[in-house]
Amino acid sequence: MELDVLAFGAHRDDIELTCAGTMLKLADHGYKTGIIDLTAGEMGTRGTPEEREKEAEESAKILMIQCRENLYIPDANIEINMENKLKVVKAIRKYKPKIIFLPYWQDRHPDHAHASQLVSESAFIAGLSKLMPEIPRHRPEKMIYYMCHYEFTPSFIVDITEQNDRKIKAIHCYKSQIYNPNYQGEQTYISSPEYLDSIEVRSRYYGGHIKCKHGEPFLLREAIEIKDIMALV
Numbered sequence: 001m002e003l004d005v006l007a008f009g010a011h012r013d014d015i016e017l018t019c020a021g022t023m024l025k026l027a028d029h030g031y032k033t034g035i036i037d038l039t040a041g042e043m044g045t046r047g048t049p050e051e052r053e054k055e056a057e058e059s060a061k062i063l064m065i066q067c068r069e070n071l072y073i074p075d076a077n078i079e080i081n082m083e084n085k086l087k088v089v090k091a092i093r094k095y096k097p098k099i100i101f102l103p104y105w106q107d108r109h110p111d112h113a114h115a116s117q118l119v120s121e122s123a124f125i126a127g128l129s130k131l132m133p134e135i136p137r138h139r140p141e142k143m144i145y146y147m148c149h150y151e152f153t154p155s156f157i158v159d160i161t162e163q164n165d166r167k168i169k170a171i172h173c174y175k176s177q178i179y180n181p182n183y184q185g186e187q188t189y190i191s192s193p194e195y196l197d198s199i200e201v202r203s204r205y206y207g208g209h210i211k212c213k214h215g216e217p218f219l220l221r222e223a224i225e226i227k228d229i230m231a232l233v
C-alpha cells in the first residue's frame with residue numbers, strides 16, 4: 001500500500017488533537033492517509049494501553065485512514081537511537097508516503113520534541129539504499145510539522161470547517177483521556193473541560209487567520225514552491 005500522507009504521533013490521540021481535521025480533509029479529497037503512533041501510551045496518568053488501543057481503533061474509522069500502526073517505543077522515553085530509527089524507517093518504506101506529518105520540534109512534552117527529531121532523521125535515512133538494502137529505499141518529499149503545545153508562525157493553515165465536527169467526534173473516542181464525567185480516574189489538564197475548550201479556541205483562532213471558522217496550522221522548515229501564483233486566490 002502506498003500512502004499520500006503518513007502522520008506520526010508520539011501518543012495515540014496526538015494526531016486527533018492536532019491535525020485530524022486535515023487528515024479528514026485529505027481523505028475527503030480521495031487521498032490515502034495513515035497514522036503511526038510511536039508509543040502505546042503506557043505512562044499516561046489515565047487509561048491503560050489496551051483502553052487506548054481500542055479508542056485509537058474507533059477513532060481511525062472516523063478519520064477514514066487506510067492503516068494505523070503502533071511502534072511500541074517506550075512511552076516517556078522516546079530515544080533517538082538506531083533501534084528506534086530503524087522502526088520508523090521500516091514504516092516509511094512500507095507505506096511510501098509522499099508527505100509526512102510530524103510534531104513541531106519544540107514542545108513542553110519531551111516525547112513530542114523527541115518524536116519530531118526521531119521521525120525527521122529517520123525520514124532522511126529511509127532514502128539511503130545501503131541501509132537495510134533488503135527493503136527498497138524511500139524518502140518522503142515533504143516533512144510538515146503540526147502544532148502541539150508550543151506555537152509557531154504557520155507556513156500555511158488548512159480550512160477544516162467542514163471536517164471539524166468529525167474531528168471532535170474522533171477526539172471523543174478517547175474516553176479515558178479527555179473530559180468524561182463518567183470516567184473514574186485521576187484528573188489531568190487534558191481530562192478537564194477547559195482542554196476541550198482550548199482545542200476549539202485554537203481552531204477558531206487559526207481559522208480567523210484565513211477568514212474561515214476552523215483552521216489547523218502547519219509549518220515547514222523550507223520554503224514552498226508555488227507553481228501557479230494565481231492558485232493562491
Ligand SMILES: [Zn+2]
Binds near residue numbers: 014109
Ligand atoms: Zn502526546
